[in-house]
Structure formats: structure tokens, C-alpha cells
Amino acid sequence: MASLFRPHHNVLARLSLLLLAGGAVGGLGGVFFYVRSPLARGMQDPIEQPIQFDHRHHTRDEGIDCRFCHNTVEKSPHAGIPETQLCLNCHSQIWNQSPLLEPVRKSFFEGRPINWKKVNDVPDFVYFNHSIHVAKGVGCVTCHGRVDLMPAVEKANPLTMSWCLDCHRNPEKNLRPVSEVTNMEWKPEGDPVEVGHALKEQNQVLTRTSCTTCHR
Amino acid sequence: MSHHQSAGSERRSGALTIVKRVDPPRFWRSLEARSRSPELIEASKGEFPQGADQLADEPSRRSFMQLVGASTALVGAAACQRPNQKIYPYVRRPPEVTPGNPLHFATAYSLEGYARGLVVESHGGRPTKIEGNSDHPDSLGATTALDQALILGLYDDNRARQITHRREPGLGPEPAAWRSILVMIAERSEKLAQKNGAGLRFLVDPSASPLQADLRARLSERFPQAKFVAFSAVAAEGAALGNKLAFGRPLETRHDLAQAQVILALDADFLGDGPEQVKLSRQFGASRTPGPAMSRLYVAEPCFTPTGMLADHRLRLRGSEILALAQALVVELAKQPGLDGLAPLAGLPRAAASVDARWVAALAKDLARTRGKCAIIAGRRQPAAVHALAAAMNSALRNVGATVNYATPLAIDGGVEALRGLVEDIAAGTVDTLVITAKNPVFGAPADFKFDKLLARVPLSIYCGMAEDETSAAVTTFVPVAHSLESWGDGRALDGTVSIIQPLIHPLWSQVTDTDVTAAFLGEGDKGSHDLLTTFWKKRAIGSGWATDVSFDGLWESWLAKGVVDRTAAQPESGLATNPGALAGALAPLVAKAVKGDSIEIGFAVCPKVFDGRYANNAWLQELPHPVTKITWDNAVLMSKATAARLNVETGDVVRIEAGDRHVTGPAYIQPGHADEAVTVALGYGRTVAGKLAKGVGFNAAALRDSASPWFARGVNLARTSRTIRFGITQDHWDMEGRDPVIVATLAEFHKEGSHVNEKLEQQRRPLETIHEPVDYSQQPYKWAMAIDLSKCSGCNACVVACVSENNIPIVGRENVRIGREMQWLRLDRYYEGPVEDPEVVVQPVMCMHCEAAPCEYVCPVNATVHSDEGLNEMVYNRCVGTRYCNNNCPYKVRRFNFLDYHKEPSHVDKMATNPDVTVRSRGIMEKCTYCVQRIERKRIDARVEGRKIADGEIVTACQQVCPTGAIDFGSLNDPGARVTALHADPRRYNLLHEIGTRPRTAYLARIRNPNPELA
């Protein structure tokens, strides 16, 4: 009786085995890179807000300091989203007829908050605290990126745990004088590493990596 | 935290102003703008249409997200989706509100007529945690377990929301509007005024509130013939009457145990019951430090109480036999030199009961020895005779003015006897308008009054209550009222110190208060309690020259800020003395008609969990293990082993108790140390009209209560039925099995060099050989540790509820407690020593020991429980996969596993009670005590931002902060000056299960007893 299988079937068999192994490795590798990709982390993806607020205009053109609006950043876990009244402090004078600002006026007169969309979000079992980071000379730009160049704000960093840990293990490269925290263009003068070490001393930076530092 | 809720609270607290910054820094301030302006009512309507529906998404978005947070971790792992969360900023942010930082407001809460000062933590407009007000004389910074549970009571979903009115008794209730009720009251009071208020009765809650007193005065002017009856199901009537007998006028007893060396408690649970309990616990705790000045406590009681558990000598007597003891003591005392003044009382005919003569003799000597520095305290359940004798003995012992004081009552006192008058009036048909602000009198009134039936005879009965209950079902008009944390009012401490009760949040549902209803009869029902209050106090302040019309507002702010009004303490009477001769005459008839009969005696007890039943719908309290029996979600028929044996009853057997034509059935529980031939049943259970939690929990002992003998009765029959139940009990093993987790010693043994106990203590703390080099924490900024003094812990449960409230610990329900799945992180282990008939008790709080060599850590496969650089044993919820290996390997079994999704779909209001600083754990996760790490981290960040170190005492754990006796201390062992460092070096210090080599960070201080050598 003629054999069902011919020599070339061996090749097929070997190939399929190869594919099996390759597929497994490739699949896992793919996942490995995907979860680290900006796509998976929701980065470089400008979020549309109920009001077309343009940070470029306010910070660059008007030169308003971050803390003018995000004014609890130095004393609270939350940086603080400006209350409607704060917007109107200026905009009752300028652009007070602009249709773009209608939602703001509506919010003010109806006493209903503006529903901003969250851009930089961490899971709720993560207790991030702005005040301590700012007090120790971690600049806004370090985590939030060049907000002053964003027409609509987008997530600039992965905000994964390993990303946080990188800095908590070696903070030097991300430190600056406390006076410069809101400066978007500050660059260390001289060797960044040396400057970093000096600043670590100066700002008494004692980063911790114990779990309860962030998880409670 | 929730910005939207803040937005809401902002509207409420617009004009908040910082008044005082105390150390540790916290803002206390008033909520002035919460006065009920029409604009506000509008706003609130918008905010809470029919219930808290509007709260659907935001109010505690964070906690809700934390709820699903752990599952969100999946997403977190491969967070491949846009954040779809919203941020709701303020519209107008009040200057002092910083989103993310809690505020603290001073207020007070009245129970049994007297107010205890509280400081309430508020997150974004949500009150989340109760603390004591250290400036308040009856709090001194601590609270009771009941106070702690107020938060959950506030957010109780079952609270009534709709006013109902019956056109006349018998007709069905119809929904009514507050306005129409006001109109009705106005018309009715017109009519009543014409006949001088004849037929008008107010059944009120005992209260020392100056505002209420003022309203009563003004009402009496308008309705001269109106009567005010105060009623509390558990009022201490005997005390009032007894003091009247002793001193000729109604006086109120106050105690001061700061100097007391010998204390005798006659069925008085002064550490676990009554308005004084927190203050007395603090003083007594201080006096329990071993040394020459260590106090000695004698207790005579039918059934164990926290006080009895701490006693140095405990005599188990049936409640009615305490009188015999008091008499026997008088006889013995009269024999002592200088006390023969008591002789006339010694001559009284003796109540029938056999009392251990040796015990009494030794006690008498001890009291005589420490005259002026001892105290005899009679309990609320004891009859006038006992209180009178106690007063006589105290004054003979020159204790009056030192450890015991008497003062004119501030609260109108009332109880069964007071109610009897009203009952007779109603029966006689002379009452046509009854306003009830007392707490659920239908449920609490003695059964023989048949109060619910009587109410049907009153044409108009208005009841103010927080939830639908037995009374609201019997009245014509039911007005739901706001919670104490939602309303304005005032109250007085037992020493008279006034506190202003200020609201923490805009009423979730009903905005009406008792005050409004009462004031309605003066035509001021629409003014709102805030206006009434300020008007009254302004008048009072200006009248007594404290302030001018101008400066009042500032003064008012300072009152609200501090939580107490200075210079309002009332001085006790001085120069009081009893006349034993006269007293003897007065007492003779009372002694004669003391409870008699040789059948089983039934004693009714105030429940340390649901009190008189008013907290029956509070899950935190229902699931709280009873301080003595450790029973949750039930009351029981407690009896001694001997009695149980005689009745052929076992724990869990349902017994039928018959008293006359009335009977109840309830499960029996064999209670070591219970008096023989007696049973104790707790009041407050078996609610029929109540919230979903309270219904069908336990049995209503009050159904057996007779107005003739409301506390102790003979002539009851007990019979076993065929049914049995299984209690939801958290500790069913009593014996220490010779393992001595609690080291107990007498003062003498402890002071003896190299005595057995000292050796044992040394053995239980000296460093052990180990192959692992212990980690050196001395270089760390902090080395957190705890110390628990077992000589002070009375097992009062305050810490357990505080922990539940602070750490969002879920409630699992009776079924799950039965199979051992209770979640409380802190448990109070209770062991009996000695004969089961009359044992001694020790209580031991056990929570995570934060072992330096923690057995739980090396077995966790995923690094979910690890050690911090400062030696905390950390539990990382979001990393936990729930193998339960850690708990298996924990020698202390202090870990708690979420077997089911206990937080599944909490109601919106339940969510409001959660602490946003603590993750809410989902199903399948292990949890445990964290040393309140959220408090540590908050303080750490504050300190680091200010560039300083955390000072000793700055971080206070929830259990430590609330502990009335001060048994718990927390701090850093790297701080040589810290209290905890000293306590860890104390000669009484030992480690629990030291021999395993876990090196726990929580140290225990041995329980030292101070028995009378003569009774040794």
C-alpha cells in the first residue's frame, strides 16, 4: 500500500513546529512592546475638553504662572483645577462676550461645575501627592511635558509604576531649584548629574520606594 | 475625594472662616452660611430631589473608583484606554477649602440628655470620621463606640424622608408638606392657647439643652397647663430619687476618680455606660499604672461588664441583691472608727440575700482606710435605696466634694415613673395634643403601659424621629427630623459646660428638627433652629455681659471653633451632708418592698451596642462583638452555668421566658461569672418597625418589662423550646490553654524581685537566637511601634469601631460572622481564668503586630505584603492575588480576607461614609491593620513640606485616638523621648508569642491586678 506521507511532509512537519515556537515567542514579545507603547499608555493623544482652553496662549503669550490657576499644588495632593470664578476674574473683563467662553459663564450663573476630562490619570489605589513633589523641586514639565506647547493637553509620560520608580530610585536627573518648578524651559547649568546631586542635598530629597508611599 | 460634592458643600459653607489653628494643625470653623435661607433650600432641593439620587456618580467618586480600583488594575496593567474620568472643580471655592485636604469641625452629640464634644473630620463636605474634642470635659479627646458609629447613622439609607399625617387616629397616613404641618400646628396652638394649653403634652427626650429649656419656659408661658414629660427607656430614676432621699432635694451625682484609691461599683458599669464613661475611663486608666498609688476596684454585679472585667475583686450578685450588699457594707462601715454615724442605717431591716461577709468586711476596712480618697458608685439600674445608701456612705467617708459630687440636675430627668403620669392622663382622656420628641417611647415604654394602644386615644400626636419606628407607626403625625450632624442645637456636659451643636453637612433628606416642631407651638416653626439658637444665645450672652451686640458674632465663632463655651460649668453643691437617722426612716419602707421571691430573677441591661434600640439599624454596631459575650447581630438570655444546668439549657437553645401573661423567646447563652438563679437580657433588640438591618435581629426583652420593677423582676419562668440557633460569635474559645497570651500578675508579685511573673516577662522580651541578622532600623528617620497596656483596657470596643470607620472596613453580616469571616482588623480577645462559675477576665486588643521578622511576608508569591524601610508590615491591596498563604502563616491570625464582594453596589450614601485616604478593597484581597499608614503619610508629607521632623504624638492611630482609658500608644522607637519608647522599656513589657521570634513592633504591658491582701 502506498505510503500516505512523502519526504516533503517532513519539511512541512518541521516548519509547523518552527512556526509554533516562533508564534509563541513573537506573541509574547509583541505584548511586551505594546504595553510600553504610547498607544497603550494613551500618550500623544490630545483630549478634547468642554472648553477649548489653550495653555499655549495663557502661559506663553500671557506669561501666567501654572500656580495662578493650579493654586493648591503646593499644599494639597491635588494640583487643583481652577474654579469657574477664577476664570471669570479675568474673563469678566476680557473676552467677556466670546462665545467660546459661554460654558464658563453658564457654569458660573447656574452654579454647576464645568466637566473637565481627566488627562493624567492614575488608578485610584495610587495616592499621588503634588505638594511634596513640588516642594522637593520636581518640575511640572517633568511629568506633564511641555504643556505650554499643547493646544489641547495630552498625556506626556506613561505614568506606569516602573516609570515612577525610575525617578524614585534616582531622582537626580529630574530635580531643579524649587524656584524653577513651573519653568518649562529650565536646563541645568553644567553637568546635569552633578547639579542633580547638589539639588538633592539642597532640597533634602529623600525619595522612598516603600509600597505605602503610594499605595494605602 | 469628590469635587462635585465639594461644589455642593461650597454652596452650604460659603462663608466659612478660619477661626482657630491648634496643634496638631487642624481648622475648626463654623458653618454659618448654612442657616436655612430660601436660596439654600432651593439649592438643596436641586441637590437632593427625593433622596440622594443626584449623588449617583460623584459624591465619592474616588471611593467608588477604589471599589472597582483593584479590578481596574487589570486595565492598569495594560492601560490601553483613554482616562474617561471627569474632574468637577468648584464654581466658587471658599477660601479655606483646599480640595484634597480634610477639614475638622467641632460639634457635639447628646445622649441621655448630656452632650459630648466631638471633632468631625470632613472630606469635601462629607463628614467621614468622629473624634473626641480634647477641650470637652466629658470627652477629653476620646469617644465611645456609639459616638464613633454616628457617621454610619448619618448616612443610613433607611432614614425617613416623608412627613406623614393621619386626619385622625385609625385612618391611613397621607404624605404631608412641612408647611401644611406648620399651619395645622398654628391653628391647633391657637385653640390650645385659649384653654391655657390644657390637654397639651410634650413627651421629650431628657435634655440639658439651654435652648430647649428656654423653649419650654416660653411654651409654659403661652400654655400654663401644658406639661412636659421626659422619657428615656433607660433613665437612672433610682439615682434622682435616692439623692432626694439622702439630701432632701433632687440632686445629680457626678464622679471624679482622679484621686480615688478604692472604688466600689454597685452594679455600676461606669467604664462602659453613662454620660461620664469617657471621663471616668480616662481617670481610672491613669490610676491603673502599677505603683503605690494604683487604685483598687471592687465590683458587685449580676453579669460581666467592661467595669467588671477590670475589677480587682468582683462579687457576682443578682441585681436585686445589691441592696443587701449595700446594707451589709453599711453595717461593717459603722463598726469602723469614726464612721459610727452610719449606725442608724445599720439598724435597718435587712433585705433578704446572703452576701460574702469576709468580702464585705475587707471592703469596709479598705474604704475606711482610704476615706476621702474612695468612691462608691451606684448603677443606673439600682433602686433609690441603694443610691441613698451610697450617698450616705460617701458622705460619711468624706468623699463628697472629693471623689463624688452632687449638683442640681441640668437635664429634666424622666423615666418610667414620669411616663406613668402621662399614661394616666391619656387614659383619662385629658390629652388631646401630644408632641413626642422622645426617642421611640412606644418601643421603650414598659409593656404594661400598652403605650401604642394609648396613643390611638390622642386626637393629635406628633412624633419627631429619624426613621420610621414603632412610635411613628402609632402616631397621627410623623415628622422625620435631621440627624444631629445635620442640625443646629446646643447641649451641656455633665458638669454644665455648654457646647454648640453645629451641622457638618446639609441635611440629606429632612431639614426639620425637634426644635422646629417645638417652636412651631410658639409660631416660630419656620424660623429654623439656627436662627432660634443664635437669637437665644445672643440674648443670653448679652444678658450675662459676655458680649455686646457687636462683639457677639466673634464670640459665637470662638464657641463654634473651640466646641465648648467657657465659664459655663455649673459648680457642684457644697457642704452637703446626709442625716442617717432621717434617711433610715425613709428607707425602711423601700427596703421592705424590695424585690423578693425565690424564683429566677430577670435583669434588663442597656445594650453596649444598640443602646435602647435607637442604633439597631447601624451595621457597624450590630456587627460589633459584644464586649463580654462576643456575640454579633443578636441579644441573648445570659445565665450562669449552674442555672443553665438546672434548667437543662445549653448555649444556643431558644428558651421561652414567661412573666405573668407576657412572654418572649430568645436564645440562651452560658455566661461565666453570671449570678446564679438569674438571667440578663439586653434591651433594644427585636425591633418590629425599623430599617432593614434592625428588623428581626434578636428579641425584644422590653416586652417583659413591668413599670413596677423596670430593671429586675422575680417570678419569671424559663422553659427550653425545641428550637436552637447558632450565634454569630467572633470568639468561641475562652481558655488560654496554658499558653498565657496575656500575662497577668498581682501588684505584689510584680513588685517582688525575680518573681515568677517577672521571669516570664523577661523571657518574653529578651532577644532570641536567630540565624538571620536582624535588620537595623536605627538609622531610619522613624521606627514605628505601638504599646498596649493591658492593665488599662476595659474592652469597651471604641477602638474597634474607630478602626472600622477610619479604614473603610466592610460589614459581612451574621451568616459570614458565623463561619468566621468577620473583617474587623482590631479584635479584642477575651479570656476567662479560674472557675467557670466565677472567673476573672482579661481583655487583649490584637491587631497586626508589624513583626520585624514577619512570617506573612516570605510566603507571599507576588510581593503583596512586604516590609517598609521604617519597619511597617505593608499590605499592598492592588498587588494581592489572594492566596491567603500570609494569613495561614500569621501566628496572630490578624489578617482578614475579602471572601465575597462585601462592598458590592453600596448605596450612594454608604459611599459617602468612606475615608478617601484609604483604598476600598475589592473581592479576593487580603487586608489588615496598617498602623493607620494613611495618617503617617499625611503627616510625613506635611512635615517634609515644612522641612521638619514629625514630632512625638503628632501621629495618632485611630484606635489610640479614641481609646478612653489611654491604653494604646504609638510612636517612633528612634525617638528616645517618645512615650512609646519608654513603654517598650517598661518592666511590664512583653511580646505576644515572643518564642516564635517574629519580633513584633507592638508590645504589650502585662495586666497587673491590685487585690486586697486580706482577700488573697
Next chain:
Amino acid sequence: MSAPGHAQGNDAEVVLDPLDPRPFIEGKQTDKSLNDSLFRHVWIVPGKGWLALFTVALSMLGLLGLALGYTLYKGIGAWGNNNPVGWAFDIINFVWWIGIGHAGTLISAILLLFQQKWRTSINRFAEAMTLFAVMCALIFPIFHTGRPWFAAYWLMPYPSVQGIWPQFKSPLVWDVFAVSTYFTISLLFWYLGLIPDLAALRDSSTSKAKRTIYGMAAMGWRSSGRHWAEYKWSYLLLAGISTPLVLSVHTIVSFDFATSVLPGWHTTIFPPYFVAGAIFSGFAMVMTWMIPARHFLGLKHVVTMRHLENMCKVMLATGMMVSYGYIMEHFIAWYSGNQYESDMFFKVRWQGPFAPIFWLMVVCNVVTPQFFWFKKLRTSIVFMWFAALAINIGMWCERFNIIVTALHRDFLPASWGNYAPTWVDFCLFTGTIGLFSTLFLLFLKFVPAVAVTEIKELRHDTEHETHAAAAGGIHP
């Protein structure tokens, strides 16, 4: 390829071991007769008996699905586990099944290295059991966790975005490696052994479909000399690899308990005592299935009384080791003077609420095997079957004693608890038995239950040696 003197060999009864003259293969067999008899059950249409059993097995498997589904929906709270008793049926079943898996490897690997010819008739059978038992066991490490959807991959060491790794100090992590390695090797070993038979099936199959399927499975085996050489070589190699596994796997499982501080767990004797117990229960399980199988599949001529008796002897030996373990535990508990230990053994296990289970264990695991001292009993099919059953039960009780009894009363009397299983627990246990039976019945249907090639080989060897004997090589 038959040796000279073939005919003569056919006449002579095959005799190998002068000490035990009984043959491994009964009756006059030829390659053909063996092929026919041993492949028969693959080719015939499954009978009513098989179908009935299969239906039962499937429905039990359904219970498993139900129980697991309900557990996923409700949480571990669906089980009886509670606060002191964190592990119960879940881990009991895990350890029990892993244990059962041990007989296979022992027989196929160690007995092979020791050249125990009698293994050939039962190794295929036992190896299959190993696989299926380990599959049953593998359910629990994942499903006993509160959040299996994380446990499934957080227990694996991989570079995660969280920047953390498993905790390699934890015996549970060692388990993951030990058990998965064990499963992989066993699978390879079993499959390699199958290849020649699959080829034989291919060649004797009647339909094209069957030929194709068996053909692909046989991976082009043509029993060329080179094939045989490499086959032998790699078979020996795998035997070498899996031999240490027999000892390591249950040793590591025992570490789950031995490394803890719990009285009743914290014991150095656990590793050997667990391994012995594993083989003990493994053989019992093989016995339980072998006896009916040989009867219904007509394998009596290759699975002879001699095989069964040998297995009884192994059970007697391992049973004694286990008993020694029990005695040692108790001795140390007393001798150490450690109160927690002595209370655990002499109070809790002997007199506690679960004492009946302890004493049942003693009867099943200590008393039962002693009957195997008597030839009459160890050659009685009925007795040995019931004995094997008893041992299966006894070993399950042993794990209950170790896990639940130790947990429910540990150090602090105040935290003592109790335990009662729920219907889900029972469904879970029954369900795993269902899974095992299903896989096993399928195995019996589609591949020969005994290693036909090896049997044929054995026949040739023995025949050859009897020649030598006849030529006066060996004197009885």
C-alpha cells in the same frame, strides 16, 4: 527480524527470573497475537460499558465547570474556607492529585533505570494517569486565589510595567516551576513512548482518516535502525531527567507547609514523607483503574497477577514509610517539648473536632497496607482493589489533617475557628475526578493502554534469554 529458534521459543513458556519463575506475559504470544490483543480496544466500536462510564465521567466534569464558574462569579466565599482556615479542599485536592501523579513517573523512569522489566506492562497506563492527575492538580494553584485573573500571570517571572517580580522566597512560586516542569517532562516522556505504537496503529488502521491522524501523530516513524537508536537514547535521557523530578516535585509541594511557622506544618520530615505518600497514593490509584481495565480490555495476559502483586509490595513499602512519617511527627512533637506542637498532635488531631478524619487516615494508610504481608491477600484481586480504594481515601484524609486540622487551631486560642465545606467544595472535588476519568476513558479509546512495542520487545528478549538458559548458560 525474528531470532533463530523462533519456533522453539514459541513452544517454551517465557521464563526470565529464576527466583520468580512466573512469566510477565502469559500464554503463547507472537507479535501478531500481541498486536491483535493489545490494539483491539482501540479498533473496536466502544461498548455500552465504556459509553456508560463516559457519560458518568462527562456529567461529573460538568460539575467541575459549574463549581469553577460559580466560584469565579461569587468569589472564594463560595467555598467553606474562612479566617483561620485559609486553605481547605482547594489545596487538599491539589496535593492529593499531584501525589497521585507520582506513580507514573516512578514506574516509567526509576523502574526503567533499575531495569525492572515488569514495568513495561503498566508504564503507559501509569504515565497517562500522571498527566491527567497533574492536569487536575493544576486547576487549584490558579483557582484557589482570590483574583485568578492576576494570579495566572503575576506568579510568572516576566518584566512588567510595574517593575516588580514574583517573590522567589515563596514556596508557591517554587510550586509553579516544579509542577509545570513536571507536567512538561511527563508529557514528552509519555508521547515519546507512544510514537512506535502510533506508527503501528497507523500501519494497521483501515480508513484513510485514521491513517492520516495516527500518521501525523507518529511523526513519520518508520522503525528504521536510526529511529530506534535515537528513540532508545532519548527515552533513556528523559527517564534520567524525570527521575529527580519524582523526588523534587512533592518535596517542593511539601515546602508549602514545611517552611511555615504553623504547628503541624513546621516539620523537616515532610519532604521524604510527602514523596513516599505520593508514590503510595499513586500506586493505589493505578491499581484502582488497572484492575477493571485489564479485565474489560482483555489485558490479563500482559498485566498478570505478578504485576499486581509487585504493586502491592510497593504499596506495602511506601505505606510503611508513610507510617514512619506519622510516628516521627508525633515523636518530635512530644520530644521537642514545644507546647504548640504537642497540643496540635495529641489534643487537636487526636481529640479535636476533626479527630474522626485523623483516625480514618490511620486505619486506611497504616493498617490497610499491613495486610499485604499475606500472599493470600496481596494476590486477591478483590481485596487489593478495595485496599487501593481505602488508601486513596486515606491519603485524602492525610492532606485534610495536615491542612485544615492544623489551621483551625493554631497559636492563640482566641483566634481558633472551625471549618465546614459547602456544596461547591464537593462539586469541585467530584469534578476533578470527572475530569480525570474523562481524559482516562478517552485515552483508553484512542491509544493502546499498554506499551505494545515494549511488550513485543520484552517477548523477544525473554525468548532470547530462555535460549541461553536452554543452552546451559544459567542453572536454575
